[in-house]
Amino acid sequence: MSSPLKIAIVGIGQRGLQHLENLIKLEENEMVKIQSLIDPFSENLLEKNIRKNIPSYSQKNYSLYTDYDEFLKKEEVDAVWFVIPPNQHKKEIIETAKRGISIFAEKPQSLFLDQVKEMAEVIEKNEINSIVGFQMRYDPWYKELNSYLSDKWVASITMYHGGGVESHGVKYTHTEKMDGPGNRIWTANRLWSGTSMVEAGIHQTDLMRFWASDDIKWVQAAYTERPKELHNIEGDNPIAYHVTYGFKKGGTANLIFTRPANVIFQERFDYILTTHSLIKFEENLVAYGIQDKEKKSNNKKILAKGPHEEPMGNQNTYEISKSFVESIIEKNEKLRLNSFQNSINSLSTVLAANVSNSLGGERIEIDEFTNSPKFSKYRQSNLK
Numbered sequence: 084m085s086s087p088l089k090i091a092i093v094g095i096g097q098r099g100l101q102h103l104e105n106l107i108k109l110e111e112n113e114m115v116k117i118q119s120l121i122d123p124f125s126e127n128l129l130e131k132n133i134r135k136n137i138p139s140y141s142q143k144n145y146s147l148y149t150d151y152d153e154f155l156k157k158e159e160v161d162a163v164w165f166v167i168p169p170n171q172h173k174k175e176i177i178e179t180a181k182r183g184i185s186i187f188a189e190k191p192q193s194l195f196l197d198q199v200k201e202m203a204e205v206i207e208k209n210e211i212n213s214i215v216g217f218q219m220r221y222d223p224w225y226k227e228l229n230s231y232l233s234d235k236w237v238a239s240i241t242m243y244h245g246g247g248v249e250s251h252g253v254k255y256t257h258t259e260k261m262d263g264p265g266n267r268i269w270t271a272n273r274l275w276s277g278t279s280m281v282e283a284g285i286h287q288t289d290l291m292r293f294w295a296s297d298d299i300k301w302v303q304a305a306y307t308e309r310p311k312e313l314h315n316i317e318g319d320n321p322i323a324y325h326v327t328y329g330f331k332k333g334g335t336a337n338l339i340f341t342r343p344a345n346v347i348f349q350e351r352f353d354y355i356l357t358t359h360s361l362i363k364f365e366e367n368l369v370a371y372g373i374q375d376k377e378k379k380s381n382n383k384k385i386l387a388k389g390p391h392e393e394p395m396g397n398q399n400t401y402e403i404s405k406s407f408v409e410s411i412i413e414k415n416e417k418l419r420l421n422s423f424q425n426s427i428n429s430l431s432t433v434l435a436a437n438v439s440n441s442l443g444g445e446r447i448e449i450d451e452f453t454n455s456p457k458f459s460k461y462r463q464s465n466l467k
C-alpha cells in the first residue's frame with residue numbers, strides 16, 4: 084500500500100486526543116493523511132476544544148462526523164483507530180473489517196467476549212491488518228527483555244502496580260447523559276470499565292505475556308471491594324486486586340493491582356524468574372545469575388542501560404501507531420507486536436479474573452472461559 088495512508092480516528096476523547104497528536108506527527112512526515120474524525124458529541128470535534136490539548140492543532144480539511152455509519156458510507160480510508168469506551172462498541176469494527184479497512188483497536192477491545200470473538204472472526208476472514216493498543220510492547224527495555232527471555236523458560240513473575248482511582252483525570256464521553264457516572268470518570272465505574280482489572284490491569288497482563296512469549300492458561304482472583312458508602316463519590320470498582328495466573332508453558336505469575344482514592348501516586352515493581360536468573364528493573368535493566376560458571380563470576384548482567392522512560396508514556400504511543408502504519412505500507416506483519424486475534428488471551432484473562440473473584444476464587448481455565456457454554460452468560464453484552 085502506498086503512503087500516505089488515509090486514516091480516521093473514532094472517539095476524540097482522552098486517549099483519542101493522544102493518538103491524534105501522534106498521528107499529526109506522522110502526517111507531517113507524510114506517512115498518513117488524516118481524513119476524518121468521528122465522535123457522537125460534536126463539541127469534542129471543535130477545533131477550539133481540541134486545541135486545549137493540542138495547542139498547534141488546526142482543522143485543515145479533515146471531515147467530521149457524529150455518526151459512524153454515515154462516515155463509512157461517505158469516506159474511503161485505509162485504516163481506522165477505534166478509541167471509544169469498551170462497553171460502547173456495536174457493529175463498527177465488524178462493518179469496518181468487512182470493507183477491508185485496517186483496524187487499530189484500543190484495549191479493552193470490548194467488555195463482552197462474544198462480541199470480541201465476532202469481531203475477530205470477521206477480521207481473520209477478511210485478512211485485515213490489526214493491532215490492539217498495548218503500547219508497552221514497543222518499550223525499548225521491554226523489547227530487550229522479551230528478546231533475553233526468548234530462549235529461556237519463565238518460571239515466575241511477580242508484579243505490583245499501585246495507582247490511584249482518579250488517575251484517569253478528565254473523560255470526554257458524556258456518561259451523565261447515558262445512564263453512566265455523573266462525573267464522567269467511567270473508568271471508576273464497574274459497568275462501564277468492567278473493573279480496573281479489565282480497564283487498566285489488562286496492560287500489565289498483556290505485558291507479562293509479551294515478556295514470556297506465552298499465553299495465560301488459568302486465573303484465580305480475590306478482590307477487595309470498595310466500601311459501599313464510598314461508591315457515590317469514588318465509583319464502585321474494587322480497591323485492590325490480587326490475581327494469580329498460570330502460563331501455558333507452566334510458569335506462574337502474581338499481579339497485585341491497587342486503586343485507592345485520594346492517592347495520586349504510581350509505582351510498579353517486577354521480579355521475573357527463569358530457571359537460572361532473576362531479572363529486575365533497577366537503574367538499569369539487570370539479570371542476576373552466574374554468567375561464567377567456571378569462575379562463578381559476573382553475577383549481574385546489564386540487559387539495558389537506564390534511564391527507563393515511562394513505558395506507558397507518549398513515546399510508545401507514537402511508536403505503536405508508527406509501527407502499525409509502517410507495517411501496512413511495507414506489508415510487513417512483523418512490525419506488529421500483536422494482533423486483534425492474539426490479544427484476546429489478555430482480554431479473556433482479565434474478564435475471567437472478575438468471574439473467578441465472583442466465584443470465591445475458583446480457578447478458571449481461559450480456553451474454557453472463552454469458548455464453553457458453561458461461561459456463556461459472562462461473555463454476553465449487558466447493553467439494552
Ligand SMILES: NC(=O)c1ccc[n+]([C@@H]2O[C@H](COP(=O)([O-])OP(=O)(O)OC[C@H]3O[C@@H](n4cnc5c(N)ncnc54)[C@H](O)[C@@H]3O)[C@@H](O)[C@H]2O)c1
Nearest residue numbers: 094095096097098099166167171189190191216254255256
Ligand atoms: N492504551 C492506553 O494507554 C489507553 C489510555 C487511556 C485510554 N485507553 C482506552 O481508550 C478508550 C477510550 O478511552 P478514553 O480515555 O479516551 O475515554 P473518553 O471518554 O475520554 O473518550 C472516549 C471518546 O469516545 C467518544 N465515543 C463514545 N462512544 C462512542 C461511539 N459509540 N462511537 C464513537 N465515539 C464514541 C466519546 O464521545 C469520547 O470523546 C478506552 O477503551 C480506554 O480503555 C487506552
